[in-house]
Amino acid sequence: EPEVTQTPSHQVTQMGQEVILRCVPISNHLYFYWYRQILGQKVEFLVSFYNNEISEKSEIFDDQFSVERPDGSNFTLKIRSTKLEDSAMYFCASTPGRGGTGELFFGEGSRLTVL
């Protein structure tokens, strides 16, 4: 069964360092998303991406964050200068279309720990 894959599964970094989280969405999907989940809290939307540009972003997704689809398969989330409060599980998701079906397919997540 096709799945969304994410790397790394866990990254520990020092405050102020740059971090890149990588995702390989399901191959025929066109829309890509990043969500995050602070430990024990709800899943929060960060950004959606379609046709090589951001479709929508939340207030969390400030200038320290960026997304890119550097090639035909990868979708990355970059945090330029990490803060302690960026510590969270980051989930990549993809969906074949943009209709309001809510049927997102999530990866297993990348846990980011900022020290």
Added chain:
Amino acid sequence: QQQVKQSPQSLIVQKGGISIINCAYENTAFDYFPWYQQFPGKGPALLIAIRPDVSEKKEGRFTISFNKSAKQFSLHIMDSQPGDSATYFCAAARPPGNKLTFGTGTQLKVEL
């Protein structure tokens, strides 16, 4: 208002019992209401979903009840099993995209 409120925060049910999780929303622009199931260390996985023109949807032991006038919806898990122990999130999506607003989650434990 973009919030989706979910209760209870945690729930313990005996094997074979019924688990009920409730959610409420305010934004009438929401038009799709999925439930996601999350096991520890895994990403959320779609369990069942409903549109507001339907009052109930059943898939196996899982049923969503939807009350459009009250802006509430709930998940019922019949004959709950230990394998159902997980965190359940309700969510709401609005057109045109698939941006999900999640509830705060319910940690369900099904005991033998």
